[in-house]
Amino acid sequence: MTTPLSHTALHDLSVQELTQALQTKQVSAVEAAQHFLQRGQAHAALGAYVDTNTDATLAQARAADARIAAGTAGALEGLPIAHKDIFVTRDFATTAGSRMLKGYRSPFDATVVDKLAKVGAVTLGKLNCDEFAMGSSNENSAIAPMGSDSVQPVRNPWNTERIPGGSSGGSAAVVAARLAPAATGTDTGGSIRQPAAFCGVTGIKPTYGRASRYGMVAFASSLDQAGPMARSAEDCALLLSAMCGPDPDRDSTSLDVPTENFALKLNDSIEGLRIGVPKEFFGEGLSADVRASVDAALKQYEQLGAKLVPITLPRTELSIPVYYIIAPAEASSNLSRFDGVKFGHRAKDFADHDSKFPLLDQMYRRTRAEGFGDEVKRRIMIGTYVLSHGYYDAYYLQAQKIRRMIADDFQNAFKDCDVIAGPVAPTVAWKIGEKSDDPVANYLADIFTLSGSLAGLPGMSIPVGFAKADADKGMPIGMQLLGNYCQEARLLNAAHRFQQATDYHLAKPAGF
Structure with missing residues (x-):
């Protein structure tokens, strides 16, 4: 029999606190799952969830409670977590935000999903x-969120007229709004770090290759990497x-x-930690607000014993043209598999007897025109061109x-330096449609x-x-920390001490 929690709502507990409460039976996994499912329904207007399966969730929760009772609990036993709709899952639809995969149900779980399930999530x-x-705004989804009949972007909990960032905007929004203690995301060019900054949560992209890409719907294979989003560095460390x-x-x-x-x-102490400032x-x-907040954070690091070191990253400006050649090129190749033959969307009325194209080509053309x-x-056109x-x-x-440079x-x-620090984005989250x-x-x-x-670095x-400016008042600002290869522990240590x-x-945003 569980001893009910008092004083603190379940959704205000950190991953570490909630996991401890589950292990000590202050709350059951079923109770925790039901609590967060109800919150997700109550705040469906945020547009964050695109699929739920109450029966599957509660079945997982009951199994977690049984393992806790048997003394065989995993490290995150019973912890409720939500997954970005880019990871394939057996019990939930996987669409990757695209009409091309609407309603698709995978026969297997992505490795990241499977690994988290094996420790009890x-x-x-x-x-x-x-x-x-x-995308960088979460405005490109073609899937209607739960509770809605129409496609709409995810909304930032701090100001629902603004974007949450992208592409992991749904993940950042549910963590910020306390609809889930944690969520998975993917980062190809900043899609964990930027929405985390825009929604005032913590997110980490590990070194490329640290987390398996198996079961992640591919965008750019040499860049895609999975990572967690949660409220704190400590929570992210447990998940990662x-x-x-x-x-x-x-x-x-x-x-x-x-x-x-x-x-x-x-x-561990960060006394003497060398922080490079490019x-x-x-x-x-x-923006002045972003600069002021990052400067204040750097001063805080100095008070904690770190040393600021001026550095230069001379090819920073070239990263945009380089990325938007390489990523679309890889996307063009990866997305060629969506042809309407094996799985996913297939156009119904594609036959045009007056067309100069063979019937199969007509099906390909119409399917891809409708599905994407x-x-x-x-990006497919850019990639095919280059x-x-x-x-x-x-x-x-x-x-x-230039990527090598x-x-x-x-x-x-x-x-x-040991780590590099700077802003995540030049501004705070902008208005939807702006x-x-x-x-x-x-x-x-x-x-x-x-x-x-x-560069494949952890960040x-x-x-x-x-x-503080009137136009953006109250919107969260994030600071980026970058480390050398496989130095995630150092980044998390620096973030945790801050x-x-x-x-x-x-x-947390008002109303949540």
Whole structure:
């Protein structure tokens, strides 16, 4: 029999606190699952959930309670968690935010989903995202959220007229609104870090290859990486420990690096930690509010004993054109599998006897025209162009060479520092629809996150303040921390020590 929790609502508990409450039977896994399912329904207007399965969730929760009772509980036994709709799942539909996969049910779970389930996590449902993870605002989804008959973007809990960021906007929104203690996300060019910053939560992208990509619907295979989003660095450390690990049989890009407990060194001193501050991250276009909050956070780090070291990352500006050549090229290749033959959407009325194209080609053309949204089509066209004869050498090959130079810039910088710090995005979250007609403006919002992704480095976002200007007042601001390869523990330690000295990560939006 459980001893009910008092004073604190379940949704206000951290991952660590809720896991402890579950292990000590202060609350059952079924009670926790029901609580968060009800909150998800009560706040369906946020548009975060695209699929739930109450029977499957409660069955997982009952199994977790049985393992707790038997003394065989896993590290996250009974913890409710939601997954970005880019990870395939057996018990929930997987759409990747696209009409092309509407209603698709996978016969297997993604490795990340499976690993979390093996330590006891209970799945609440699937979360809205930009179509095939292509976007910086979560306005590109083609799937109607739960409780709605029409397609609409996820809304930022801090101001529902604003975007939550993308493409993992649904994941950031549910954590910020306390609809789930934690969520999974994916980061191709900043899609964990940017929405985490815009929604005032903590998110980490590990080193490329640390978490298996098996079962992640592919966007750009040399860039995609899974990671957790939660309220604090401590919570992210617990989740990341379960998510990472070699997967050689199913993911050829998986790193042969042993599973690591990222929580072990959270409380280590950061006295003498060298924090590199790149001048390129503090130039024209950075809003005054973002700069002020990041500067204040850096001063806080100095008070904790860290040393600020000026560094340079001279090819930062080139990361945008390089990314938007390489990522679309890989997307063009990966999305060629969606042809209407094997699975997913297939056009019904495609036969045109007056067409010059064979019937099969007509089916391909109509299926892909109907199934893909505008942003996905745009990137497929760009990718096909840069890979085509006569342009491969001029664009794609040159972009790969500059990518290597960007990675070298980071290695030169890490000779003088241990971690790199700067803003996540130039501004706070903008209003829904504000940049819909200007794709390039959306792309520019990723200027500070793209270079780390191109280099395959681990990076995270932590809340460091709120905007004070009248137009953006109260919107969260995040700071980015970047580390060298496989240095996630160091990043999490630096983030945790900052969060022990501040309370930005504890703030929550009104009404939640």
